[in-house]
Amino acid sequence: MLVVLASRHDRSARYLVERWTAFGAGMITCEDLSVAGWRFCPSSPDASTAVVDGRCVPCKDIAGVLTRLPCIFPGELLHIRREDREYVAAEMGAFLMAWLSSLSCPVLNRPVGTCLSGLNWRPEQWALAASRVNIRVRTTKRRILLGSTAEPGGSEPNSIAVTVIGHQCFGQIDPHLGVQARRLAMAAGVDLLEVRFSGDEADFCFESANLWPDLSRVDLADAVLQYLQNDSRRSVRRR
Amino acid sequence: MILLWGVSGDRPLALVHQALQRHGAPVLFLDQSAFLETELELSFSPQVRGTLRVSGKWVELANITAAYIRPHDLRLLPEIRNAEPGGAVRTHAIRLEDALLCWTELTSALVVNPPSAMASNGSKPYQSALIRWFGIDVPETLITTDPNAALEFWEKHGSVVYKSVSGVRSIVSRLGSEHSSRLQNIANCPTQFQEYIAGRDFRLHIVGDEFFISEIISDADDYRYAIKTGCRLKIRPGSLPEDVVGRCRALVAFLGLRFSGVDLRRNQDGKWYCFEVNPSPGFSFYEEATGQPISDAVARLLINDR
Secondary structure, eight states: OEEEEEOOOOOOHHHHHHGGGGGGOEEEOGGGGGGOOOOOOOTOOOGGEEEETTTEEEEEGGOEEEEESSOGGGGGGSSSOEEEEEEHHHHHHHHHHHHHHHHHHHHHHHBTBBTTSSSOOOOOEEEEEEHHHTTOOOEEEEEEEETOOOOOOOOTTTOOEEEEEEEEESSSOOOOHHHHHHHHHHTTTSSSSEEEEESSSTTOOOEEEEEEOOOHHHHHHEEEEEEHHHHHHHHHHHO | EEEEEEOOOOOHHHHHHHHHTTTOOEEEEHHHHHHGEEEEEEEEEEEEEEEEEEETTTEGGGGGGGEEEEEOOOOGGGHHHTTTHHHHHHHHHHHHHHHHHHHHOOSSEESSSSSHHHHGGGGGHHHHHHHHHOOOOOOOEEEESSSHHHHHHHHHHEEEEEEBBSSSSOOEOOOOOOGGGGGGGGGOEEEEEEEEOEEEEEEEETTTEEEEEEEEESSSSSSSGGGTOOEEEEEEOOOOHHHHHHHHHHHHHHHTEEEEEEEHHHHTTEEEEEEEESSSSTTTHHHHHHOOHHHHHHHHHHHOOO
């Protein structure tokens, strides 16, 4: 089966689970972490069980996982007492970090550091990584002065998004931007990444990177499915 | 110049500050509580540059060659607790902390330790997997929401402790009959159980190329709380097999930690277990008990290892 780890409010995740019904897709939300049935033995992960859509399943039956959460948000734990939400969210997130890292099936993206779905860098860290793979970046500033407010963010109106899924790139792009986006994804060790560029054809600059692109588009959904399935087969052979 | 960032009452920070002063090193102490007197301007092009205003003076960040950072949870500072949610005071504190943390990740100065290197401590079972990967044993562990699974694990091992899964500090406690009726509650949240390893505790502090070993003699399940729970506690300099030290050093190097505290236990058969690698160790507890010059080693690391 395929599993999407996401917030219950994530429409992309719902769309993917419905689209992948034939592949036995299910969803893990934070509510599933409050259901008896999880058994995780780090020394023998194949003997572990998970709770997907409220049902207990053997982890060895999970063929691939798409992660759509950076962490567990206390505000989503409405079924937990208010005063316990922050602690429970930290515990659930720490548990998922270990569990996802232990899976031998493909996980898109694998957790890194404290983020459940890849390397969750700050914009400036993404920019530095981009410059290291020869993508042009603009100078940015942070001014933390008393009484000042954060500079407005958001993408430029004419920015171009490139979505990297494994070795494939999607978006209205010239091949050069696709290569750059893939290089950045590789540098960050992630296989799912949306990279935004701004400027014109002669002068494209890195603008931002996003680990949680909207996947409610047929071509992106199919590419993720293909990635999980192809990589599943490779993983089985590796085992 | 060496940056120290934390709160003024923090004992490890104070000991390192004193050691740096003994060595005559120039120090910039950034008191986290004084955030209303702190301003920061950073530019990323993409190399990070900037200036920091502390106590009315602007300091070029380029002059900072090393930093020892021990920021506390911002939300627990009295100045923040009493501030209006979403108001200017809180906003300034949050923006300042995030910008400083960003600088620690991007600067070429030595940072002890960058948050990204400390991240593995945020999930104890994740870190345990890394520890095991370096050939160091960890206690048999189960994380579960299933009360029956917890009972089976308890029966299998006879004696079991429970502790937090995350980096949130918790008191390690032995499971007893008084917990049986509460075991149903674990359905709400994955809970970590570990086989209890009877034996002697050791703390290994690794500072760059140096290391210090403390042996802890206590009958408490969690010796950090021995005094509070009326148990005995004695800490003295100790020794570890070379092989154990070597594996621990390789592990902390892999994690990117220049300073760490490794919690180990030797069981009654002489087998060694590792519980945790602390990336921001409260070493003063051990230094003051053993006289080991840990703060001096940290100061020398900050001065020499740029």
